[in-house]
Amino acid sequence: MKKEIDRYLSTDFNLIEIIQPDENKISDVIKLLLEPDGVHGQGVLFLKIFLKKLEGFTNKDIFIDFSKVEIEREKTTSLLKDKENRRIDLLIKSDSYVIGIENKPWAGEQENQLEDYFNYLKELSGSKEFLLIYLHGFGEKPKSISEKTVEKNSDKFLFTSYRKFLIPWLNDCYKECESQKVRFFLKDFKEWILKNFRDIEEGN
Template sequence: MVEDKQIDLLKSLIENRQEIYERLAPRVNIFDILGNTYYEVQNSKLLYYIFNTHFKYYDKEINFAKDFSLYIVGNEYKDKIKDAKFENVYREFQTKDGRRIDILIVFDKFEIIIENKINAGEQESQLEDYYKDRYNNGKEIFLVYLTRWKYEASKYSISKETKEKLRDKIYYLSHGDIAKWIENDILNKYEFLKFDKKYQSIYSALIQIRDNEKIITNPNEENNMEKEEIKKFFEIEDNNYFGLLNNNELKDNFEALDNCHNLLLKAAEVIENKKGDIVLKDKKVLNEIDFSEKVSKYIKENMKDLISNNNELFKFKSNEEIKSNFLQNYKSNENIEMFLIKNPNNPCKSVKISLNQLIYPMEEYKKSLYFGVWIHYYQNKEILNKVKEIIEEKFGNDFEEYNKLEIYDWVSPYIRYIDIEKDKPEETAQKIIDLYNLLKEKITQ
């Protein structure tokens, strides 16, 4: 019967899963492992080091910044760039008005401003201000707007008049374009990087950065390759996983595959549920949930009036809500959210304190429960700096600097990790209250 063949298919897939794993090439991406793939600050740092690579190979000058410049500009500028003298590459270059250019490449005859976007939105007049800050009559100024999928900058970031003035000196690149540039204009152009042992570290770094740039633009590329390998496995004659099909009508064949597909989806659902069960049998996870609940209870009791009058600013997940999220295969939870600023008309202007819980501890700290101040980084740099000052002045070494913890435009400049074996829920809750009251007084005035 067809149903028996479907069950046999599922059994066979489970029995032969090792063979499928072996058909898939191992995936090792250092940036993904470190959790930095989609973080703009870290990504800009990687690109900065590429652009700042310059040396002599025998008598030949190798300058990746110049290679990049020649890659982006049109033919009318190439001669000028070939003859230009390299001066420097800057990261987070501060303008006269206090804005920061992600990357600035400086030659004696021209400059390239690079604004790097991955998950962040545009800032008001951002590119406009960068251009005006660097423009002078003696140099060509080029703008590169680097995004995941080659978006164009809107008039919110740069005026129509300035766009027209720049014309062919503003370039829209995807991170996939950066990957192609590394491949074609660096790796293929300078083959000695691969074969000369002195340059092996540069070569291996370029390979990883190239692959990481590909992932930013096309995160499913490796998954699609894996699907192709799995498809080949299904079609191997000895396996004959599609043998349940016959030469009957379309309806019969379609229903056979549809039933098989539904069976596999149900199997996947069972596996997902099992993952949740495993998480909620872990004593450490359960103890941290209980710890969070006690913190919530203390805060609610000691901030009763403020919470009741501003209920929309506070969210305390119950024990069951946290467990439910983990059962749905969420790898992290915001167990507590306390907004200092919450603007419904512009969510980007929000600032909050949250207590977070991860299934897996952060490798460098071996801890999975922490709280911190979260700021919409790209819209609130003044607030970010103010929060840093307050924490440094008032809380000293009680917090650890963690600027790199940046998620979808949000950044937490400092975080306090919680050790439930040593820390008490009431003391942790009081620290959160103290932090909230101090920041509420300072940053909302």
């Protein structure tokens, strides 16, 4: 029966599973989806959904001019003296908001890594609002930033996981996406995450 079904539906076929992306490739995929002029052809849709999810997590309104958005990968922290070699995975810049994303599916952090990223975003944003997202595959809390910094600037951080943030985002992207080809990709990406990542509190 399954062979007959798979002749038409290929239920076990998942392009993401075949590729087995590493940390950099996962970040590349997230950037690709967030880009307003990306090859997905959906304009600002995925970015709008992403920001709406952020509003739900942070209880803050995020207003930006989508025509002035820049999304960068591996952005160097060049504004920090002696920290020029740091590279934040994703940076979303607009006229009124700066969002940094540190993506950690598996690997641990370097010493003071998030502390440096926080200071970089603070310097870069100037009078703009900013937010540092620590996106961990299994929901671990960061160890490279002091509790004092987090407590004093709690509204500048979001520590979350693939299942808690990426899955709801991808679900909504899938629902709103008008391209069947991209919908297949979103579904594969979501199912790959569900298969390979589970929050620590959920157990194995």
